[in-house]
Amino acid sequence: MDNIYLLIFYSVLAIFILVTFFLLLYIKNQNMVWQQRKLFQETEIAQQKQLLSAVIDSQEIERKRIGEDLHDEVGGTLSAIKLMLNAAMRQYNSADQEVILPAKQLIDKMIVDVRNIAHDLSPPGLAMFGLYTSIEGFVSLINKTGEIEVILSNELKLEEKLLSEKAELALFRVITQLIANTLKHADATKIEIYFKQQENNFEIIYQDNGKGFDVEILNEKKGIGMQNIISRIQMINGIYMLETNINGGFKMEISCPLDTII
Template sequence: MIDNIYLLIFYSVLAIFILVTFFLVLYIKNQNMVWQQRKLFQETEIQQQKQLLSAVIDSQEIERKRIGEDLHDEVGGTLSAIKLMLNAAMRQYSQSDQDVILPAKQLIDKMIVDVRNIAHDLSPPGLAMFGLYTSIEGFVSLINKADEIEIVLSNELETEEKLLSEKAELALFRVITQLIANTLKHAKATKIDIHFKQNQNRLEITYQDNGQGFDIAVLNEKKGIGMQNIISRIQMINATYTIATSVNNGFKITINCIVE
């Protein structure tokens, strides 16, 4: 009789153990499914955000291109026509009259250059034909001519051919020009170094200035619109980046992207 009781207790405990194990496995499986669904939802949400961001940036680039072309063709053409009229007027008037017209002609010349530079910045004409590095080279040349800051551009590229898609190169062109604008506006720097390096199937771009830098914690807590645009464009083309900066120690960002 006692043996039967012990046997009954044993089977009862075994049944309870099996039941608890079953429910535990069921709970773990359910939690894993919930985690997988949450992960899928997050990945889907991130993908949708990237698609939305890409659509917004694409529409911005279309509008930039339109405005750039209008500036170059319409405003630039009108200014060139005014310049020709002033040249003709200078040939017909006396020296004293020419001295009056000359400042206006010089101002028109400056406006033509400014409009051309703005148009090229809005829609870089050489990007599709010559690629990212050459377009950055042209942009840097314009900045260096202003004598506001020294920009040193260098490369260790293995080929002169285009390495990335036109969309990726345009995004990186915007990133680099925005970085230069940030340095000019905030950093109080005297020099910028931009280095392109190709390592097999990866393109590495290093941007560094010798400005006043800032606390990296401030960047992590609150990004300005300029940095938000930079990071968004980098993420949009599935590139990665690292930032190194501190107060009075300049700013450095390294961007890595896969070569197509």
Template sequence: MVDNIYLLIFYGVVLLLILVASFLLFYIKNQNVVWKQKRQLQETQIEQQKELLSAVIDSQEVERKRIGQDLHDEIGGTLSAIKLMLNSLKNKLSTDQEEVMGEAKQLIDKMIVDVRHISHDLSPPGLAVFGLFTTIEAFVTLINNTGEIKIFIEQDENIEEVALPEKTALALFRVLTQLVDNTIKHANATEITISFKRETELLIAYQDNGKGFDLAVLEKRGGIGMQNIQSRLQMVNATYQMETEIGEGFKLTVSCPLSPEN
């Protein structure tokens, strides 16, 4: 009789352990399913955000291109016509009037150049034809000619052979021009260096010798310029790393995936 009781207790304990183990296995399996569903939902949301971001940026670029062309064709053409009209009066004015007209023509020439620069910045004309690297060189030459800051470009010899999709090239161009604009406005820098290296990915390093800043402050404030940079890099699946300290300048390293053809 006692042996039967012990046997029943033993079987009861074994059954209880089986039930507990079954429950734990069911719980773990269920948690794995929930975790996978959450991950799929997050991936779907991230993909939707990227698609929405891409659509917004595409629409912005279309509008930039339209405004740039209007500036170049309409405003630029009107300024050139005004200059021709002033030239037609050259021999009909007194000395004092000619001096005033000369100053007016200089202002018009400056406005024509400014309009051309603005229209090219809104819609870089050479990007689709000549690619990112040649377009950046032209942009850098334009900035260097102002004498406001000195920009140096360092690149691998075969970098021109790297073929980038137009959307990727445009995104990287916008990022670099935004960085240059930030440096000129805020960094009190005298030099900028932009380097391009071709490895398994395209590596871009942007560095200035400005006053730098506290990264924690930037992350807290979330400036619009840096948000635009992050959004454009995210859109083309590029990653980046920022390095800066107060008094130590600023550096941004970008790693952009290349297509198999490269």
């Protein structure tokens, strides 16, 4: 009888050990599958970031080329036409000058427009003076129009360069696109932009007092402008937070690590 009990005991123990073994093996296999899946997702995300970075880099190279061509070739041609009109005006009487004057004024406007477009395509002072100074110059042009008030605030030391040149260029594009969105869609009278440092993060707060929009609609269908903004923020390992509602203005907080190097 004792032998039967011992046999039953050892049989149950063996089954228990076998079940435990297979259970541990199953858990180990599941962990391996989860690790492989995680590694695959991380690799896929890294590849997407590399592809996005390559696309944006090529866009910036093309922007720079077009900006330089506009500034040097088109701008130079317009300046030459302006000189020719000035020479013509000196040779004609006042009546003829009145006919030429509107053309000269139009050329002057075109020269300014081409210069502004060229600087927007390839901001010349970004590498030398940094993000804040470049945005300050951009904002100054908008404030001169009198159409909207843009308030720029900086809590950083201007002599400190906190981000890589590519990160600064990405944030420059983000801010100018946000401003463009406000001007096109928001019917706002004021824009406020704040630069600050929070521990090891570089932060930008952008807000306007426009008509805002429904965030759920944005989540369902993002416009090209907003897609570009989000892609550039993600490219520099940044994060963002949106606050907006209908007739409640728009606010975006952007934060990226100070060691961002692309």
